[in-house]
Every structure is written in C-alpha cells, then in structure tokens.
Amino acid sequence: MKKIFAVVILWLFLFSFVSAEELENRSFDEVFKMATEKNNPKAQFKLGVMYYTGEGVEKDYTKAKEWMEKAAMQGDRDAQFNLGILYEDAKDYTKAKEWYEKAALQGDDKAQYNLGFLYEDAKDYIKAKEWYEKAALQGDVKAQFHMGLIYSNGIGIKQDYIKARYWYEKATMQGDKNAQFNLGVLYAFGKGVNQDYTKANQWYERAAKQGFPLAQFNLAVSYANGQGVEQDYAKAKEWYEKAAMQGYAEAQTNLGLLYVLGKGVDSDYSKANQWFEKAAMQGDKDALFNLGISYEFGNGVEQNYAKAKEWYEKAAKQNMPKAQQRLTILNEKIK
Numbered sequence: 571m572k573k574i575f576a577v578v579i580l581w582l583f584l585f586s587f588v589s590a591e592e593l594e595n596r597s598f599d600e601v602f603k604m605a606t607e608k609n610n611p612k613a614q615f616k617l618g619v620m621y622y623t624g625e626g627v628e629k630d631y632t633k634a635k636e637w638m639e640k641a642a643m644q645g646d647r648d649a650q651f652n653l654g655i656l657y658e659d660a661k662d663y664t665k666a667k668e669w670y671e672k673a674a675l676q677g678d679d680k681a682q683y684n685l686g687f688l689y690e691d692a693k694d695y696i697k698a699k700e701w702y703e704k705a706a707l708q709g710d711v712k713a714q715f716h717m718g719l720i721y722s723n724g725i726g727i728k729q730d731y732i733k734a735r736y737w738y739e740k741a742t743m744q745g746d747k748n749a750q751f752n753l754g755v756l757y758a759f760g761k762g763v764n765q766d767y768t769k770a771n772q773w774y775e776r777a778a779k780q781g782f783p784l785a786q787f788n789l790a791v792s793y794a795n796g797q798g799v800e801q802d803y804a805k806a807k808e809w810y811e812k813a814a815m816q817g818y819a820e821a822q823t824n825l826g827l828l829y830v831l832g833k834g835v836d837s838d839y840s841k842a843n844q845w846f847e848k849a850a851m852q853g854d855k856d857a858l859f860n861l862g863i864s865y866e867f868g869n870g871v872e873q874n875y876a877k878a879k880e881w882y883e884k885a886a887k888q889n890m891p892k893a894q895q896r897l898t899i900l901n902e903k904i905k
Contacts, residue, residue, distance in 0.1 A: 614640045614644070615641035618636070645676075650672040651684075653669040679705040682702075686698045686713065689701060690702075698726070715746055738753040751774065767799075786809045830869075840871075843861065861881040866900060
C-alpha cells in the first residue's frame with residue numbers, strides 16, 4: 571500500500587492541476603516552465619497557443635503544433651480539438667478526424683460538430699448524423715442547424731420535415747439566421763407545418779435583419795406580391811436593395827425591374843440598367859435579357875442593336891426561349 575501511495579503522490583506532483591484561467595495572464599517564461607518542468611498539459615496547450623498567435627514569443631507554427639500535441643497526448647481535449655483544426659487546415663483529414671474524435675469522445679461539442687462535418691464531406695451520412703446529433707444535444711447551434719438540414723433534405727436518412735422543423739427551431743432559439751431562414755421556407759411551402767405565409771415572413775424578417783441576403787430577397791418578394799403581408803413596393807425595394815448591396819444577383823435584377831416599372835420608386839431606366847449590369851456580370855439570365863431589351867429599344871441607354879444582340883445571345887445560351895425569340899426578331903431588324 572505504501573508503494574502505491576508513493577506513486578500516486580508522484581503522479582499528482584508531475585501533473586499538478588492548473589486551470590486555463592490561472593494561465594491566462596502568465597508570461598511566456600512562466601508558462602514554458604510549467605509546461606516543461608511540471609509536464610502540465612494545460613500549460614503545454616497554452617504554450618502551443620502562444621507560439622501560434624505570437625503572444626510573448628515569435629510565431630512558430632511548428633512549435634505550436636509540437637506543444638499542442640504534447641498536451642493532446644496527455645488527454646487535454648482543447649489541445650486535441652485544436653490539433654484537429656491544424657490538421658484540417660493542412661488538409662490531412664485522416665489526422666484531423668483522429669484528433670477531433672479524441673476530443674469528441676470527451677464530450678467536446680465543437681469537435682463533435684467538426685467530426686460530423688468531415689464525415690458529411692466524405693459522404694458518410696450515418697456517421698455525420700451521429701456526431702452532429704451529439705453536438706446538437708449539447709446545444710451546439712451549428713450542429714442543430716445541420717440536423718435540420720439532414721432531415722429536410724433527407725441526407726442519408728428518410729426525409730422528415732417535422733424533425734427538421736424541431737431542430738431548426740432549436741437553432742432559432744439561439745438566433746441562428748440560417749435556421750430562421752430555413753424555418754421560414756418550411757412555413758412558406760407547408761413542409762412539416764401548416765402553410766403560413768405570415769409566419770414564413772416573420773422568420774424571413776428575423777434572418778433578414780441579421781443581414782442574410784436570401785431572407786432579404788424572399789421578404790422583398792413577399793412585399794412585392796402581397797404574400798402574407800400587405801403589398802408594399804417601397805418595402806420590397808428596401809429589402810431588394812439590402813440583398814442587392816450584398817451582391818445577390820436575383821435581388822439586383824428585381825430591383826432593376828422596380829425601377830423600370832416605377833414600383834416603390836420613380837421610374838428610372840438608367841438606375842434599372844445599373845442594377846441589371848451588376849446582376850448580368852454574375853450571369854443572371856433575366857438581367858442579361860433585360861439589358862438586351864434596354865439596348866434594343868434605347869431604354870436608359872443609346873439604342874444599340876449590336877449590344878442588344880450580345881446580351882440576348884448570352885441569355886439564350888442559358889436556355890432562355892424568349893431571348894432566342896428576341897434574337898430572331900432583332901436579326902430581322904438588322905437586315
């Protein structure tokens with residue numbers, strides 16, 4: 571018994587516990603001493619972080635990895651998780667998976683989520699769901715959103731909109747804009763819920779206010795069509811513009827159309843064409859077609875059949891019948 575007791579005392583000395591909080595304000599030299607002389611895994615991990623960020627020492631990614639590995643080998647789950655990130659960044663997915671799994675088995679929700687992501691990327695959807703679910707049950711919002719995606723898209727499992735809604739709602743309770751948008755889509759199409767455009771718009775608006783361009787676009791469409799809200803072109807313009815400013819091509823095209831039609835704004839072909847051009851640069855076929863119209867008829871630009879033909883041809887290449895029809899008519903005009 572005395573021999574066993576002595577060994578335990580030695581072990582406690584070698585691995586004396588130090589919390590991450592205690593290490594927070596320690597100097598590099600202090601942390602280095604604890605990491606080397608006391609073999610403390612928390613200090614070793616902290617040392618790795620310091621080398622990685624250049625905190626109190628010159629950046630050295632090789633040494634950062636070396637010290638994190640020492641801590642990870644002693645079971646420090648933060649080190650294991652961060653090693654997983656380093657290996658994933660280096661595109662060594664086998665090693666990344668190995669370290670994520672070690673941290674995940676210790677209950678690290680971030681590691682569980684990342685492990686799920688790697689399995690999903692490898693198209694092992696059963697394993698992906700298994701790890702996403704573990705993280706989701708711990709409240710990881712990204713994992714909750716991915717669980718919603720898995721069920722709504724039927725990725726590796728039977729499609730189930732009711733379960734999708736359950737997980738999206740969990741994520742929305744933490745303010746996740748992606749989940750808010752997708753929940754809005756479920757209400758708009760009546761998937762797993764009774765169709766309800768009003769509720770759809772409420773969820774779109776929550777995501778839109780967080781700057782999510784797809785939600786801004788869908789909300790604008792609702793206002794333009796009076797779907798679930800009173801028709802209001804001024805509000806449609808406001809939301810199209812927010813999405814358009816973020817480079818969302820369909821919003822740019824629809825905003826251009828509002829300027830053509832004078833809906834919610836004064837009619838202005840010049841501004842319309844500016845928005846059409848932004849969307850056309852991204853290959854939006856409706857914008858390409860609309861620019862063709864502008865140049866064919868001289869709407870906001872000098873009439874130019876050659877440019878009209880150029881834009882129609884680009885739209886026609888995207889299997890747009892009306893663009894091909896305009897090309898046929900335009901060719902007759904040019905003769």
